[in-house]
């Protein structure tokens with residue numbers, strides 16, 4: 001039987017103790033779509049509200065009126081829900097277990113300690129003039145201070161914008177300006193895989209860019225003690241500001257629809273978009289998905305191996321687990337350092353029960369052979385999770401067999417920055433698993449498949465994935481640009497949310513995500529717009545034109561393949577290829593570095609001048625036999641040249 005047809009039935013022993021078993025899933029799912037108000041009203045009781053909402057759902061996906069509100073007259077504080085309300089019952093329980101890049105470095109922070117530190121930091125932010133509704137940019141390593149900073153903002157009603165620490169100064173500057181942050185929180189350096197990354201230097205460089213003079217203060221966590229420049233009057237050591245503050249900082253009640261954070265992500269066109277997530281619906285959704293999809297039980301150690309710079313880190317390192325009073329493990333390093341067995345060693349060291357990681361991390365380990373897991377037992381594991389991209393059946397199998405000792409169900413969770421939390425996913429006690437399949441919708445989620453004209457496809461079908469109605473965790477808008485929000489997600493097909501993903505539904509009604517159908521790349525689970533990379537390249541003096549596509553890559557899932565047309569007076573050379581790779585790396589960040597550059601004397605264009613990416617994707621994938629109709633090209637000759645000089649992988 002092929003791997004794709006293999007089914008891993010629910011483990012009945014696990015189901016007996018699970019929050020959600022088969023019957024409960026059926027019953028709750030039905031209720032959640034037939035009576036969303038009733039369902040979410042009941043669920044909302046799991047949060048602590050300073051003013052209980054009376055209105056539950058008030059949402060419209062109509063393209064002339066996209067307006068999404070949940071619990072709109074409710075008031076709560078997110079940090080109170082993640083900290084204060086746990087103090088009586090679990091004040092001395094670890095909230096965060098921090099595992100450093102160096103295996104000899106770890107720290108345990110209890111709920112009481114976290115509460116104190118967050119309160120002090122919140123007071124510190126106030127002393128710098130930060131108040132309700134102000135934005136704060138975080139450019140941080142994976143250290144507990146990152147979670148503290150997020151929660152401190154939430155405590156005073158400020159809005160955080162976390163920028164992934166791998167982004168360049170320019171990328172950081174763009175996000176600081178767009179969000180108009182008056183305060184930036186960073187560290188001297190981050191440490192990953194034994195190497196330092198100069199975060200503070202990057203902030204210094206970013207803050208020389210136009211428009212960044214809005215920033216008044218930079219708070220610097222001392223992580224490595226490495227050399228940094230100091231800007232008197234602007235820069236402050238984190239500890240100097242925080243240590244002297246009172247541990248008493250009342251949590252500011254905010255409206256359920258007040259913004260909690262902005263998170264920038266790439267789209268198919270233009271600059272990254274700042275998705276706006278709000279407080280009540282987001283927190284409820286993050287908490288409920290965390291508890292049910294990972295079947296989290298009191299006292300378990302849960303580890304999401306993502307970075308807080310991505311939505312996965314927001315919802316499943318910080319907000320979901322802490323709202324549930326869980327112990328969340330935060331890992332500073334990389335899975336392959338100092339040895340390839342690090343993941344297993346961490347699992348054993350902290351007795352991790354739930355491990356949530358990405359297909360690209362699994363593939364990176366697989367390449368080194370099964371023996372790399374020999375120095376760990378991993379018998380504390382109960383549940384595994386995957387996120388970020390479709391997981392190929394070989395990686396699924398390795399994760400299941402080698403990491404999970406063939407004992408632990410894998411929840412393959414499909415979702416997006418925009419969705420706030422899991423959307424299509426198995427639940428360990430309820431769903432039979434199929435390797436590579438995200439299976440069934442979460443409560444309240446109504447997926448549908450449509451063809452390119454927007455016609456609904458029924459039964460087993462392949463199409464574009466849309467969501468028919470709102471769920472509480474959904475982003476409400478794009479920061480400063482609601483029109484773009486409407487345009488991007490609600491104008492392709494009227495009245496529904498368009499995900500940008502292709503998807504197949506099989507005979508059992510299970511959903512298989514097939515990947516992006518727009519010009520968005522997914523490289524090692526990191527999302528990137530082809531347009532961003534193209535505009536970086538054409539800013540180089542030698543480049544006339546550039547087209548970027550993804551191609552299948554064994555470890556990264558997708559690699560970045562670039563076609564470059566040079567200016568007439570420029571000679572192509574290998575040195576220039578290296579220079580262009582470095583150029584993009586420096587401009588956007590290491591994750592955007594092209595894998596392959598091919599010189600293109602011309603690009604295949606229609607007579608109206610549109611680049612035919614379909615053809616470029618085929619050539620990059622080395623599928624030159626199926627190029628389809630090229631007769632509409634202005635100059636079909638260019639295709640011959642591109643095929644002849646394509647990069648062929650061995």
Ligand code: PRX
Pocket residue numbers: 265311312386387388389390391412413414415416417418438499500501513514515516522525526527
């Ligand atoms: O294409 C889908 C893919 O990642 C995209 C969302 O990327 P981002 O907003 O960065 O969020 C990643 C973490 C939630 C989706 O449009 N994707 C994410 N998870 C899966 C996936 N594709 C297939 N299977 C998944 N489990």
